[in-house]
Amino acid sequence: MEKEICWNITSRCNQKCKYCHRFLNTVDLTYDENINILNNLEKNGVTSITWTGGEALLLNGIDDLLKLSYEKGIKNKIITNGKLLTKKRIDKIYKYLDSITLSIDSINDDINDSLGRGKSHFEEIKTILDYIKEKEYDVKVRINSVVCKNNINNFYDLTNFLNNYNIYSWRIFKFMPLRGTAVINKESFDISLSEYNEVVKYIKSNSKIKNIDTRVQDDMEKKYVLILANGDIVITNKGKDEKVGNALNDSLDLFL
Numbered sequence: 001m002e003k004e005i006c007w008n009i010t011s012r013c014n015q016k017c018k019y020c021h022r023f024l025n026t027v028d029l030t031y032d033e034n035i036n037i038l039n040n041l042e043k044n045g046v047t048s049i050t051w052t053g054g055e056a057l058l059l060n061g062i063d064d065l066l067k068l069s070y071e072k073g074i075k076n077k078i079i080t081n082g083k084l085l086t087k088k089r090i091d092k093i094y095k096y097l098d099s100i101t102l103s104i105d106s107i108n109d110d111i112n113d114s115l116g117r118g119k120s121h122f123e124e125i126k127t128i129l130d131y132i133k134e135k136e137y138d139v140k141v142r143i144n145s146v147v148c149k150n151n152i153n154n155f156y157d158l159t160n161f162l163n164n165y166n167i168y169s170w171r172i173f174k175f176m177p178l179r180g181t182a183v184i185n186k187e188s189f190d191i192s193l194s195e196y197n198e199v200v201k202y203i204k205s206n207s208k209i210k211n212i213d214t215r216v217q218d219d220m221e222k223k224y225v226l227i228l229a230n231g232d233i234v235i236t237n238k239g240k241d242e243k244v245g246n247a248l249n250d251s252l253d254l255f256l
């Protein structure tokens with residue numbers, strides 16, 4: 001059976017998404033400390049790691065950690081906003097990855113700017129998708145999108161755009177004011193469940209992507225074991241984050 005964890009390897013990010021609910025203000029561990037966590041995960045039989053953040057590719061030494069994890073036989077999945085995923089870096093790390101998840105919520109530059117991703121975001125994601133397609137790299141490409149007030153009417157364009165690529169799965173998140181910036185921006189970004197369901201229905205009928213997956217706030221409860229950048233192990237329960245240990249020293253047996 002798969003033993004999966006989600007590792008928020010850094011809380012730093014190079015985008016400023018207004019719906020972001022990442023854990024803020026956790027300090028990155030050193031490279032050696034992260035290796036110790038990786039060894040602990042291996043010892044506890046973890047078979048799959050989702051590397052995320054913040055922006056995971058910002059962390060010094062992340063490429064080497066991915067390689068090491070791959071060599072331990074762990075399945076690596078990375079979630080990235082793509083800003084640092086140059087062609088050269090794709091060439092270097094794709095072989096250590098089972099999948100690359102790219103975050104994109106719209107193909108419209110103004111909407112991306114209003115979401116805090118910046119005007120160049122669509123072009124950056126398109127360059128990555130075109131390159132992986134051209135090289136026929138053996139890595140699954142997944143997409144994450146957040147539906148909120150700013151982009152709710154623009155999924156027609158995004159669905160059409162993504163239909164040009166061989167995308168393995170598309171995970172569609174409802175805006176979730178879980179913590180951090182998302183809580184501050186709740187009023188301007190929140191949508192109703194029925195509005196969200198309409199978008200999902202449209203995508204399911206019009207997308208060529210076979211695996212369409214949905215996420216609302218309840219799905220984040222007790223479903224994921226998270227390791228934060230400082231090593232803390234966190235489980236979200238009834239909207240509250242509970243620290244249940246630290247992956248540098250504690251066994252993960254109880255949580256997996």
Ligand code: SF4
Nearest residue numbers: 013015017020054081
């Ligand atoms: S949603 Fe992701 S890319 Fe956007 S600011 Fe948060 S961590 Fe960064």
